[in-house]
Amino acid sequence: MLFKSTYNEFIKIAAKPRSYLGVAAITLIVGLILIAMKLDGRMYISLITGPFEQSLAFEGNVLNGNLIAFIILQMLIIHVPLLIAFVTGDLISGEAAMGTIRMLLTKPISRTKILFSKYIAGCAYTFLILLWLAFMAIVVGKWLFGTGDLMVLKSDGLIVLQQHDIAWRFFYGLLIAFLAMVMIATLSLTLSCFSENSIGPIVSTMGIIILFTIIGTIEVPLFDTIRPYLFTTHMAAWRYLFDEPLQLGDVFFSISILVAHILVLLGIAIYKFNKKDILS
Amino acid sequence: MSDKIIEVKNLVKNYGSFNAVQNVSFDVFSGNVFGFLGPNGAGKSTTIRVLLSLIKPTSGQVKLFGKDITTDRDYILSKIGCIVEKPDFYKYLSAEKNIELFARISGINVTKSKVHEIIEFVGLKGREKDKLSGFSHGMKQRLGIAQTLIHNPQLIILDEPTTGLDPQGIIDIRNLILQLKNEKNKTVLLSSHILSEIELIADRMVIINKGKTVAEGNVKDLLNAQDLIVAFTVSDIETAQQLLKANNYIEFTVAASQILLHITQPQIAEVNKLFCANNINVFSIETKRKLEDYFLKLINH
Numbered sequence: 119m120l121f122k123s124t125y126n127e128f129i130k131i132a133a134k135p136r137s138y139l140g141v142a143a144i145t146l147i148v149g150l151i152l153i154a155m156k157l158d159g160r161m162y163i164s165l166i167t168g169p170f171e172q173s174l175a176f177e178g179n180v181l182n183g184n185l186i187a188f189i190i191l192q193m194l195i196i197h198v199p200l201l202i203a204f205v206t207g208d209l210i211s212g213e214a215a216m217g218t219i220r221m222l223l224t225k226p227i228s229r230t231k232i233l234f235s236k237y238i239a240g241c242a243y244t245f246l247i248l249l250w251l252a253f254m255a256i257v258v259g260k261w262l263f264g265t266g267d268l269m270v271l272k273s274d275g276l277i278v279l280q281q282h283d284i285a286w287r288f289f290y291g292l293l294i295a296f297l298a299m300v301m302i303a304t305l306s307l308t309l310s311c312f313s314e315n316s317i318g319p320i321v322s323t324m325g326i327i328i329l330f331t332i333i334g335t336i337e338v339p340l341f342d343t344i345r346p347y348l349f350t351t352h353m354a355a356w357r358y359l360f361d362e363p364l365q366l367g368d369v370f371f372s373i374s375i376l377v378a379h380i381l382v383l384l385g386i387a388i389y390k391f392n393k394k395d396i397l398s
Numbered sequence: 399m400s401d402k403i404i405e406v407k408n409l410v411k412n413y414g415s416f417n418a419v420q421n422v423s424f425d426v427f428s429g430n431v432f433g434f435l436g437p438n439g440a441g442k443s444t445t446i447r448v449l450l451s452l453i454k455p456t457s458g459q460v461k462l463f464g465k466d467i468t469t470d471r472d473y474i475l476s477k478i479g480c481i482v483e484k485p486d487f488y489k490y491l492s493a494e495k496n497i498e499l500f501a502r503i504s505g506i507n508v509t510k511s512k513v514h515e516i517i518e519f520v521g522l523k524g525r526e527k528d529k530l531s532g533f534s535h536g537m538k539q540r541l542g543i544a545q546t547l548i549h550n551p552q553l554i555i556l557d558e559p560t561t562g563l564d565p566q567g568i569i570d571i572r573n574l575i576l577q578l579k580n581e582k583n584k585t586v587l588l589s590s591h592i593l594s595e596i597e598l599i600a601d602r603m604v605i606i607n608k609g610k611t612v613a614e615g616n617v618k619d620l621l622n623a624q625d626l627i628v629a630f631t632v633s634d635i636e637t638a639q640q641l642l643k644a645n646n647y648i649e650f651t652v653a654a655s656q657i658l659l660h661i662t663q664p665q666i667a668e669v670n671k672l673f674c675a676n677n678i679n680v681f682s683i684e685t686k687r688k689l690e691d692y693f694l695k696l697i698n699h
Contacts, residue, residue: 119503122503126499135490139536186485216489218488220452221545224450224452224478224502226505228472277516374603395452395453395454397447397453
């Protein structure tokens, strides 16, 4: 029954026009970045290399597909969560707003299974969005700009990763990014259980991301203690894989924080959805 | 009497200090069309939502097919088809896809031909591929009934199925409900505040008001027990009046060419016989007092 219900959720997501906004937005944003880089990328590169030019000599294809992909993946922090919340925040509340939740919950399938089928479909949608972003960033980026070593600008210096040492970093980096985006999907689905309209969970998700990001940025002793445990602190954890030497401890800490958030939020969603009186 | 399909005992549902349903009790028997009557805000929809496990009762017992809704929800729901308030569908999907989707989640593998057969049964043949965004309210009601039938349930619960329909739509839905009872042998719980609808098609009924049961029983028995206002159009009003007085029918009035009598249903035949036996031609007999009067009497009590 879970399989059939999940299949239904895939059909619904595939049939909703809003589901394609994410793909369209990514194509547009990444497309614009690629065009801008193609036209004016050298100037951007000089901003990165400028401080080091007196001590280092830069040779070869510096503005390459790897660098472009790395730059584009920074979008994960704000744009992609919004696109994901736009669909996953609607999964429960959208049914309440349409009135279909009455029909859905009078069928012989438990509420927990319905919630899980929506969650699985939401995670699959998140995966497809990330896959499309990766395709646009890595495949199209390399096609347009070729390949080469990757320069990663850090606050304390510049890391140059050899071209043969990059593919695995993108692969695992995208897996961690997927986990971070699943966390966003879980948050918006949970908020969706509390709402009767689609806009509330989407706006609330973005509001929480912005609030936590601000808390994580302000240098105040009180916030210093909670910062490591905010999910927003770990949304860009994929970037740890582009450090040299690799700090695996940081990677696993970020993964555990994200997984913990997902489990707690899922627990809240299951509890709320099962207890909820359907009055819409 | 046949098996009990629904047993509701002392159902209570409170929202904070507001008592939406207070000690409502009734039984629905197999093969019946059961009328669930009450004015707006009486607690009909709340009761139906409890029956379907959409909301949890504060107290009381709700059994369907002999099992408790709070412990055997999935089993019970597998035997029910329902429309709660109004049928809402995924408007971005076609009629056919909507029915397939609800069939799948009801746990059955349904063929395209079965889906088309059900859609045809509710009179929507030719609209299978159309998206719901283009459907009228009446068409959605029909598709709602198709959705209730797709998994061949024993019990069909329809919450105000004729709300917002035009007169032809109301007649169509009424005929469809009778077809479900007579041809498909379904038990139907029909909630409505349209009294004539219940009077025409229900076998039994319960009337609730302000969350409380005010009457329950066989529709005909409940109505027969009440005084009716019956209008006789006769050939000779003067003689007819004298006859009535002579036979102890005191409560009557004369209006135009009609005599209005306060009598019970069995007395209609007696009065008719009396007139005929005394060579008074009876041109028409009209029952003026119906379920509406009974209903209003109960809820204004």
